[in-house]
Amino acid sequence: MVVILRNGSGDEEIEKVEALSSRLGLSCHISKGAEKIVVGIIGDDRYTSVERFEALECVEQVVRVLKPFKLVSREFHGEDLNVEVGDVSIGNGKFAVMAGPCAVEDRSMIEESAAFLSEMGVRIIRGGAYKPRTSPYSFQGLGRKGLELLREAADRYGMKTVTEVTGEATLxxxxxxxxxxxxxxxxxxxxxxxQRVASCGKPVLLKRGFMNTVEELLLSAEYIAYGGNMSIILCERGIRTFETSTRNTLDISAIPLIKMQSPLPIIADPSHASGRRDLIIPLSRAILAVGADGIEVEVHPRPESALSDSKQSLNFREFERLMQELKSLVDTRELVLT
Amino acid sequence: MVVILRNGSGDEEIEKVEALSSRLGLSCHISKGAEKIVVGIIGDDRYTSVERFEALECVEQVVRVLKPFKLVSREFHGEDLNVEVGDVSIGNGKFAVMAGPCAVEDRSMIEESAAFLSEMGVRIIRGGAYKPRTSPYSFQGLGRKGLELLREAADRYGMKTVTEVTGEATLxxxxxxxxxxxxxxxxxxxxxxxQRVASCGKPVLLKRGFMNTVEELLLSAEYIAYGGNMSIILCERGIRTFETSTRNTLDISAIPLIKMQSPLPIIADPSHASGRRDLIIPLSRAILAVGADGIEVEVHPRPESALSDSKQSLNFREFERLMQELKSLVDTRELVLT
Amino acid sequence: MVVILRNGSGDEEIEKVEALSSRLGLSCHISKGAEKIVVGIIGDDRYTSVERFEALECVEQVVRVLKPFKLVSREFHGEDLNVEVGDVSIGNGKFAVMAGPCAVEDRSMIEESAAFLSEMGVRIIRGGAYKPRTSPYSFQGLGRKGLELLREAADRYGMKTVTEVTGEATLxxxxxxxxxxxxxxxxxxxxxxxQRVASCGKPVLLKRGFMNTVEELLLSAEYIAYGGNMSIILCERGIRTFETSTRNTLDISAIPLIKMQSPLPIIADPSHASGRRDLIIPLSRAILAVGADGIEVEVHPRPESALSDSKQSLNFREFERLMQELKSLVDTRELVLT
Amino acid sequence: MVVILRNGSGDEEIEKVEALSSRLGLSCHISKGAEKIVVGIIGDDRYTSVERFEALECVEQVVRVLKPFKLVSREFHGEDLNVEVGDVSIGNGKFAVMAGPCAVEDRSMIEESAAFLSEMGVRIIRGGAYKPRTSPYSFQGLGRKGLELLREAADRYGMKTVTEVTGEATLxxxxxxxxxxxxxxxxxxxxxxxQRVASCGKPVLLKRGFMNTVEELLLSAEYIAYGGNMSIILCERGIRTFETSTRNTLDISAIPLIKMQSPLPIIADPSHASGRRDLIIPLSRAILAVGADGIEVEVHPRPESALSDSKQSLNFREFERLMQELKSLVDTRELVLT
Incomplete structure (x- = not known):
């Protein structure tokens, strides 16, 4: 890391920095400018050490030089990592479409969804059983019953499932x-x-918080990797900004940026990013074209009577058009649609 | 709620809105403008219903008229609510100073902190045992041992404690x-x-997420109230914005805004809001002057060797000055400093 | 517009709203719910009127029903508008690549750029003569001399030019x-x-402010249309958010969103949006795939010695690859690359 | 500045950095870590130089060490600067209240305002003649006539005036x-x-853009100082964030932060920051308590019929209460209310 001292610092302040470095087993490199003294600290660059230097009165600013994440970095693992879910592979030059309703509402709607999606070539069905809702008065999901219905429907059509865990008790x-x-x-x-999900033995789909930077997303992924699980799929789903005409702002730049920094596959969720059904198809095209490994998208047999996220779910006819558009684009990327 | 139909809508679309209203047990009031049709929906205004209307193809926009929270609203409970923590009261015209280190690091530092803070008149000591750290490589807290050390230190000086819970397993x-x-x-x-914290039988200090709106904070509080616990202290601690010269941006307007909408006491945390020791005193003055019920502030015997948040912790001398400044201001508000 | 009254309002407050409506020549439609009174105001919905109602003490919230812009809206002009710049057309199913250096630095570099870009098929060259720089100590552009050099270079290769105006005095x-x-x-x-640019008789390329909403962009465009000039090209160039790993956040959703609301052509600027050379190609692919009418991109013969924006300028080799990638994608949209 | 090289860099890359430094007349200091090479560049740290280094392919990141502004910095001018407006002084331990209507609407309302404000002890009256309005259909101000009416009213009561300039043509x-x-x-x-305002010979009130960082505000001030005018009053007026319950988010931390970095006086505008009349008094208290040199606040004889900003203007009775509250607080800061 690089430590910049406040104006007016001199030998006494340099000694303080050296003393702390020495206590932490690090070495120093002093650089005196006309106005500022800059100290290069050789070695560890983790958050804890950074904070220790920041706490010194004489320090104006500390700049990290090394990325704070390691196991999920390109430096550590140069080649793209794929995530295998049974016979379905995420990454690996394929573009995965994960689709399904926001929430599993009852047996018939999830069966109907699985039948349709399977026919469209979708291999991974999504559906919420435990729903994290902003209001305690909103539909909270069917819980374990929802999980079972999703499993049944997926099994009947040879599909894989993805669903959200909202707490340790239901993991x-x-x-x-x-x-x-x-x-x-x-x-x-x-x-x-x-940390608990990391050790559950299953591949993890980690969504970026709408308030998190790319670096924070990769640090959350680092927790999973550190827990021994490298089957991680990252997901960009929009960040919160001042613009209110969409629910969130899809940060499409994050996708190639993450690809440069990490070997993990990354997909995007145009439904949550936009919150608008009429934007899902153009955004999905952009997500494919920018180089993502897939999308997760909300589809419902009858969005107008969905119990949640109805405004951002495609109906079957719209989903069919989405798949057609993706297929025409996918050729340009030499990808396989999965 | 108010439902605005898309241009070109007519009787057919109005009928769809009426049909849905009727299914949900609500009544309609039609208003035809020169260009737009607007439908007032009388009755329930919860998220679920709003989403159902939003899902209709013919609907352009739905505007909620009622606040989505109820139990924590001024409409429901007109007078200020105080939270009693043993013989200490939060709210009630008092200005509470909750102070202590970011994390409990060992017995001697927490004892030293409690002795000092108690002497300064502080009645509630803070200290983290389970730390939510962005990086898996940062100090994660002492866990249960930390809780015990905090308890011991507080008891010795007749203080109350506040500490963060980071998961169901440690609740x-x-x-x-x-x-x-x-x-x-x-x-x-x-x-x-x-939801689980709501039913733990203890007063809850609920911090605003750094990317949450005031309405979302009040909805999270509504979850606690809905779980039967009205001993809720809200805490503004800065939101994330484009400005990077402070760690977060203290949203000081949120304090009077929440006071107007909710009877719950609200405090602010100048340490996390600014991330800078040199801003804590002026911000605390502003927090008192704007009408808050207290602050939560980080104090450490030796910030320069703190294991976390060292950059935003006051040392004892600085804390003493903070208390002096608050005391001189507090007279102007006819408050009691607790 | 829809006016929502504060709790506790009754006939007296309704009369105030009716009186104001009547003064403004508008009519009212009253809707009484169990808790709230909602008044639909039929007629004008402009900012001025909205503000007048907001100022009434009894009013809690005013919701506009009509879009505040008119001349640049789809409602006013259903079909796509193209902007003709001599024999070059923007919009009209074509994808325009406007390219060139951030600033015109001297004759030889702009000549070299024009020669190269022209050979690559680019018809519109960009180059700054008056540069709006955050710091007074940064290179401020060559001024009128820069304009002349750009004109000469473009004319030699039969190209059109685009350059920024930074004040009335240089318009x-x-x-x-x-x-x-x-x-x-x-x-x-x-x-x-x-307003002055509106009446200068030339097509206008209007960039979205990095802190402006889509609605504000369209209102700025409305000023131009209101001034009698409909030759407006909108440009999304990234908004400011909390994410700092890119210079701004490309709001790719704004492109289809604007297409739905306005017939004006819209392009995007991946150079300013990302501030990183290594993101320009994937972002340009996404911009094309999402449905934009073109890009404006920074290219420099030797970015490493550019006097401004060097970090976000492509070199010639990179620009060649960009054009190849766009050409392979453009077939999927049945566009013509211009 | 500090230049951090990409992984895999070696002597060849170091030479490139040295060559560029030498061309720019700067000297280098190399620091080789286990994973990274860091180069300290001694000397100039301006934007232009920073960009030159950023453009090198081998450079990962450049960190400025020196502040980019100079003339308006504490380093350059240690003591607080006051701005003298005739016999009224801004700064200098005083708390200035600048008040008046958003816009001058006619002679009688501005006369009435001046009479009232003067009686309340206000020495500087505000009022807009040229209004920058988001919509072309909003009231645009009286122009020159408005300036004259404001001047007359102020002169009658011995007050000073502040009004906005929106373009070079009306400067x-x-x-x-x-x-x-x-x-x-x-x-x-x-x-x-x-730049033109800088040389107009009058004191300047420079508002922070709602999209600008503190550093950018100080760089805009640097333009004025660089133009030879040190009579600059800075004004914090809220920044744009995701929170929509207030018009903007008052960044109260910016006030002490600017005080530390610059000797210029700084005031705040609670009217524009909040956009809500009911927040102006508590926010003004906070602004005073945090250490600002004054406020600029909107007051109108009859806000409910104001032609602009009616929602955020105090009426006379409310303004009287504001002044009382400020007077009781001002004693705690040993300030004089001006």
């Missing part, structure tokens, strides 16, 4: 019944939950 | 050993945890 | 020497300048 | 008729206008 149920365990945007920095 | 430990259970900014929409 | 020079007059992000709400 | 009129020339938030980076 056992989710990880035993779903193929991919999703950590949602509101839990993107719920580290206690993330 | 039992936190709620049995701490007087106030804190829900941190990163868990501000971890509804599964919030 | 005459810019509009007489450039084919398209650009209003930059920092002047996106400099209404006095915008 | 002559504004600077000849007003005592203080205001640069509004939408023109906070309209550098061509700012």
């Amino acid at each position: 056992e149920a989710v990880s035993s019944l779903s193929d991919i365990v999703q950590i949602g945007a509101r839990n993107a920095q719920n580290f206690q939950l993330i | 039992e430990a936190v709620s049995s050993l701490s007087d106030i259970v804190q829900i941190g900014a990163r868990n501000a929409q971890n509804f599964q945890l919030i | 005459e020079a810019v509009s007489s020497l450039s084919d398209i007059v650009q209003i930059g992000a920092r002047n996106a709400q400099n209404f006095q300048l915008i | 002559e009129a504004v600077s000849s008729l007003s005592d203080i020339v205001q640069i509004g938030a939408r023109n906070a980076q309209n550098f061509q206008l700012i």
Whole structure:
């Protein structure tokens, strides 16, 4: 890291920095400018050390030089990592379409969805059983019953499932019944939950919090990797900005940016990013064209009577058009649509 | 709620809105303008209903008329609510100073802190045992041992304690050993945890997520109230914006805004809001002057060797000056400093 | 517009709203709910009227029903509008690539750029003569000399030019020497300048301010249309958010959103949106795939010695690859690359 | 500045950095870590130089060490600067209340305002003649006539005036008729206008753009100082964030932060920051308590019939209460209310 001292600092302040470095087992490199003294600290660059230097009165600013994440970085693992979910592979030059309703509402609607999506070539069906809702008065999901209905429907059509876990108490149920365990945007920095999910033995779909930077997303992924699980799919789903005409702002730049920094596959969620059904198709085209490994999209047999996220769910006819458009684009990227 | 139809809508679209209203047990009031048709829906205004109308193809926009929260609203409870923590009262015209280190690091530092703070008149000591850290490589807190050390130190000086709970698995430990259970900014929409905290029988300090609106904060509080617990202290701790010269942006307007909408006491945290020791005193003055019920502030015997948040912790000398400044201001508000 | 009254309002408050409506020549439609009174105001919905109602003490909220812009709306002009710049057309199913250096630095570099870009098929060359720089110590552009050099270079290769106007005093020079007059992000709400540009007789490239909503962009465009000039090209160039790993956040959703609301052509600027050379190609692919009418991109013969924006300029080799990638994608949209 | 090289860099890359440094007349200091090479560049740290290094392919990141502004910095001018407006002084331990209507609407209302405000002890009256309005259909101000009416009213009561200039074409009129020339938030980076205002010979009230960082505000001020005018009053007026319950978010931390970095006086505008009349009094208390040198606040004889900003203007009775509250607080800061 690089430590910049306040104006007026001199030998006494340099000694303080050297003393702290020495206590932390690090070495120093002093650089005196006309106005400022800059100290290069050789070695560790982790958050804890950074904070220790920041706490010195004589320090104006500390700049990290090394990325704070390691196991999920390109430096550590140069080639793209794929995530295998049974016979379905995420990454690996394929463009995965994960689709399904926001929430599992009853047996017939999830069966109907699975039948349709399977016919359209979709291999991974999504559906919420435990719903994190902003209001306590909103539909909260069917719980374990929802997990079972999703499992049944997927099995009948040879599909894999992805569903969100919203707390430690329900992790056992989710990880035993779903193929991919999703950590949602509101839990993107719920580290206690993330640590437990890491060791559940299932691939993890980690959504970026709508308030998190790319670096924070990769640090949350680092928690999972550190817990011994490298089957991580990252998901960009929009960040919160001042613009209110969309629910969130899809940060499409994050996708190639993450690809440069990390070997993990990354998909995007145009439904939550925009919150508007009429934007899902153009955004999905952009997501494919920018180089993502897939999308997660909300589809409902009858959006107008959905119990949640009705405004941002495609109906079957719209989903069919989405798949057609993706197919025509996918050729330009030499991808396979999965 | 008010439903605005898309251009070109006519009787057919009005009938769709009426049909849905009738299915949901609501009544309609049609208003035809030169260009637009607007429908007033009389009755319930909850998220679920709003979403149902939004899902209709013919609907351009739905505007809620009623606040989505109820139990924590001024409409429901006109007078200020105080939170009693043993013999200490939060609200009630008093200005509470909750202070202590970011994390409990060992017995001697927390004892030293409690002795000093108690002498300064502080009645509630803060200290983290389970720390939600952005990086898995940062100091994660002492866990249960930290809770016990905080309890011991507080008891020796007749103080009350506040500490953060970071997951369901450790809630039992936190709620049995701490007087106030804190829900941190990163868990501000971890509804599964919030629901469990609601029923733990202890007062709750609910921090606003750094990317949450005031309305979302009040909805998270509504979850707690809905779970039967009205001992809720709200806490503004800065929101994330484009400005990077402070760690977050203290949203000081949120304090009087919440006072108008809710009877719950509200405090602010100048340490996390600014991330800079040199801003804590002026911000605390502003927080008092704007009408808050207190502050939560980080104090450490030796910030320069703190294991976390060292950059934003006051040392003892600075804290003493903070208290002096607050005392001179407090007279202008006819408050009692607690 | 819809006016929602505060709790506790009754006949007296309704009369106040009716009186104001009547003064403004508008009519009212009263809707009494169990808790709230809602008044539909039939007629005008402009900002001024909205503010008048908001000022009444008894009013809690006013919701506009009509879009505040008119001349640039789809409602007013259903079909796509193209902007003709001599024999070059923007819109009309074509994808325009406007390219060139951030600033015109001297004759040889702009000549070299024009020669190269022209050979690559680019028809519109960009180049700054008056540069709006955050610091007074940064390179401020060559001024009128820069305009002349750009004109000469473009003429030699049969190209059209686009350059930014930064103030009223230099508008005459810019509009007489450039084919398209650009209003930059920092002047996106400099209404006095915008009004004058409107009447300069040249097509206008209007960039979205990095802190402006889509609605504000369209209102700035409305100023131009209201001034009698419908040759307006909108440009999304990234908004300011909390994410700092890119210079701004490309709001890709704004492109289809604007297409739905307005017939004006819209392009995007991946250079300013990202501030990173290594993101320009993937972002350009996404911009094409999402449905934009073109891009404006920074290219420099030797970015490493550019006097401004060097970090976000492509070199010639990179630009060649960009064009190849766009060409392979453009077939999927049945566009013509211009 | 500090230049951090990409992984894999070696002697060849170091030589490139040294060569560029040498061309720019700067010297280098190399620091080789285990993973990274860091180069300290001694000397100039301006934007232009920073960009040159950023453009090198081998460079990952450049960190500025020196502040980019100089003339308006504490380092350059240690003691607080006051701005003298005739016999009224801004800064200097006083708390200035600048008040008046958003816009001058006619002679009688501005006369009535001046009479009242003067009686309340206000020495500087505000009032807009040229209004920068988001919509072309909103009231645009009375223009020169408005300036004259404001001047007359102020002169009758021995007051000073502040009014906004919105373009170069009207600067002559504004600077000849007003005592203080205001640069509004939408023109906070309209550098061509700012440069002209700098040389108009009048004190300048420079508002922070709602999209600008503190550093950018100080750089805009640097333009004025660089133009030879040190009579600059800075004004915090709220920044744009995701929170929509207030019009903007008052960044109260910016006030002490600017005080630390710059000797210029700084005031705040609670009217524009909040957009809500009911927040102005508590926010003004906070602004005083945090250490600002004054406020600029909107007051109107009859807000409910104001032609602009009616929602955020105090009426006379409310303004009287504001002054009382400020007087009781001002004693705690040993300030004089002006």
